[in-house]
Amino acid sequence: xxxxxxxxxxxxxxxxxxxxxxxxxxxxxxxxxxxxxxxxxxxxxxxxxxxxxxxxxxxxxxxxxxxxxxxxxxxxxxxxxxxxxxxxxxxxxxxxxxxxxxxxxxxxxxxxxxxxxxxxxxxxxxxxxxxxxxxxxxxxxxxxxxxxxxxxxxxxxxxxxxxxxxxxxxxxxxxxxxxxxxxxxxxxxxxxxxx
Amino acid sequence: xxxxxxxxxxxxxxxxxxxxxxxxxxxxxxxxxxxxxxxxxxxxxxxxxxxxxxxxxxxxxxxxxxxxxxxxxxxxxxxxxxxxxxxxxxxxxxxxxxxxxxxxxxxxxxxxxxxxxxxxxxxxxxxxxxxxxxxxxxxxxxxxxxxxxxxxxxxxxxxxxxxxxxxxxxxxxxxxxxxxxxxxxxxxxxxxxxxxxxxxxxxxxxxxxxxxxxxxxxxxxxxxxxxxxxxxxxxxxxxxxxxxxxxxxxxxxxxxxxxxxxxxxxxxxxxxxxxx
Numbered sequence: 363x364x365x366x367x368x369x370x371x372x373x374x375x376x377x378x379x380x381x382x383x384x385x386x387x388x389x390x391x392x393x394x395x396x397x398x399x400x401x402x403x404x405x406x407x408x409x410x411x412x413x414x415x416x417x418x419x420x421x422x423x424x425x426x427x428x429x430x431x432x433x434x435x436x437x438x439x440x441x442x443x444x445x446x447x448x449x450x451x452x453x454x455x456x457x458x459x460x461x462x463x464x465x466x467x468x469x470x471x472x473x474x475x476x477x478x479x480x481x482x483x484x485x486x487x488x489x490x491x492x493x494x495x496x497x498x499x500x501x502x503x504x505x506x507x508x509x510x511x512x513x514x515x516x517x518x519x520x521x522x523x524x525x526x527x528x529x530x531x532x533x534x535x536x537x538x539x540x541x542x543x544x545x546x547x548x549x550x551x552x553x554x555x556x557x
Numbered sequence: 558x559x560x561x562x563x564x565x566x567x568x569x570x571x572x573x574x575x576x577x578x579x580x581x582x583x584x585x586x587x588x589x590x591x592x593x594x595x596x597x598x599x600x601x602x603x604x605x606x607x608x609x610x611x612x613x614x615x616x617x618x619x620x621x622x623x624x625x626x627x628x629x630x631x632x633x634x635x636x637x638x639x640x641x642x643x644x645x646x647x648x649x650x651x652x653x654x655x656x657x658x659x660x661x662x663x664x665x666x667x668x669x670x671x672x673x674x675x676x677x678x679x680x681x682x683x684x685x686x687x688x689x690x691x692x693x694x695x696x697x698x699x700x701x702x703x704x705x706x707x708x709x710x711x712x713x714x715x716x717x718x719x720x721x722x723x724x725x726x727x728x729x730x731x732x733x734x735x736x737x738x739x740x741x742x743x744x745x746x747x748x749x750x751x752x753x754x755x756x757x758x759x760x761x762x763x764x765x766x767x768x769x770x771x772x773x774x775x776x777x778x779x780x781x782x783x784x785x786x787x788x789x790x791x792x793x794x795x796x797x798x799x800x801x802x803x804x805x806x807x808x809x810x811x812x813x814x815x816x817x818x819x820x821x822x823x824x825x826x827x828x829x830x831x832x833x
């Protein structure tokens with residue numbers, strides 16, 4: 363079984379490099395005071411104060427009962443530096459059908475203009491209803507969706523759900539669909555580039 | 558809550574039994590939209606690689622074997638079988654949902670026995686894997702297989718970049734004991750090379766390690782080409798390729814490998830003496 367030593371090594375390395383960060387344990391990671399400002403990839407806490415943590419059955423239930431706003435903050439794939447120019451680069455982001463994809467919206471710290479845009483988009487998507495069900499997600503061991511959920515709790519949303527296993531947890535038993543970056547969110551990159 | 562490990566593949570493997578029970582019926586429901594979407598994706602990739610040339614489906618010219626659910630998304634074994642090997646000029650491997658889908662292109666030379674090729678690849682997401690055979694008369698024929706694996710392109714190697722690059726370009730070749738009187742010899746080529754995808758984050762610096770991958774491998778014996786492989790970031794680290802060739806005399810098998818950062822390595826391997 364070739365994969366076991368490699369994974370064990372990866373887990374060991376993750377523990378070693380994260381010793382100074384709050385998330386130093388795979389089983390009992392405490393919630394940080396505010397946002398998690400370390401690497402997006404890493405063990406996450408089992409809880410998010412002010413939000414409901416969902417497993418896949420919980421998500422199925424919320425989707426069926428509350429028609430939540432699904433917010434995907436998974437990072438976008440970027441063309442790797444050093445790749446031959448003639449290679450086709452055709453990234454396609456697969457996500458939960460109906461999700462609104464705002465890549466990197468779970469970053470912390472987040473540019474204040476981007477944070478304002480994120481909250482404005484969520485306000486639009488919820489129709490201004492602070493009690494509307496919202497689900498934030500990205501991928502397993504990804505702090506982005508935890509931070510995004512935290513951001514919404516802080517903004518006064520009371521129906522926040524966090525789905526930590528994210529896209530991978532969903533596609534275990536459900537179909538995904540190709541989702542394009544939310545156009546309003548994508549526009550931030552252009553304004554940033556103009557600056 | 559289930560504790561999640563940093564290694565995604567492990568979490569997938571751990572939840573395998575429950576998921577295996579569920580996938581069948583759930584996938585069947587509403588599969589048509591998804592099928593259409595996956596077909597559209599393939600059409601887009603096919604056009605970008607093969608242009609306007611027709612690519613016909615085939616059940617006979619090429620077959621893809623891969624685990625339906627891979628244990629390690631960064632190391633997914635793929636077998637391409639080409640039973641009508643006398644017709645085959647080359648074969649391409651496409652991993653539809655990888656951001657860089659064109660994983661490998663193999664062109665067979667006069668010394669090849671193109672019946673079977675094995676490779677190990679990275680799979681970024683649940684995806685169709687396509688094999689496209691080029692026949693000697695210029696036709697293109699494809700077949701596909703769905704593979705469940707996720708996160709393979711960005712999975713860290715679990716060691717520092719320096720460590721991963723140690724011995725880069727070293728090679729080994731193993732020859733299989735052929736059946737008595739067999740005309741062809743099976744060989745396994747192993748190349749030490751991290752094949753950095755450019756999507757892997759250095760766990761210490763939090764920067765992406767730039768892509769450094771094997772771009773071309775030319776295998777020949779005594780000046781007769783066996784195969785030429787065009788590689789990509791979707792090939793797993795420390796590439797391993799199984800192939801077969803038609804040995805002639807005792808000239809060694811020569812391998813010349815080069816990567817996208819001007820690395821170039823050449824090694825020769827003595828062929829085993831005929832067994833009869």
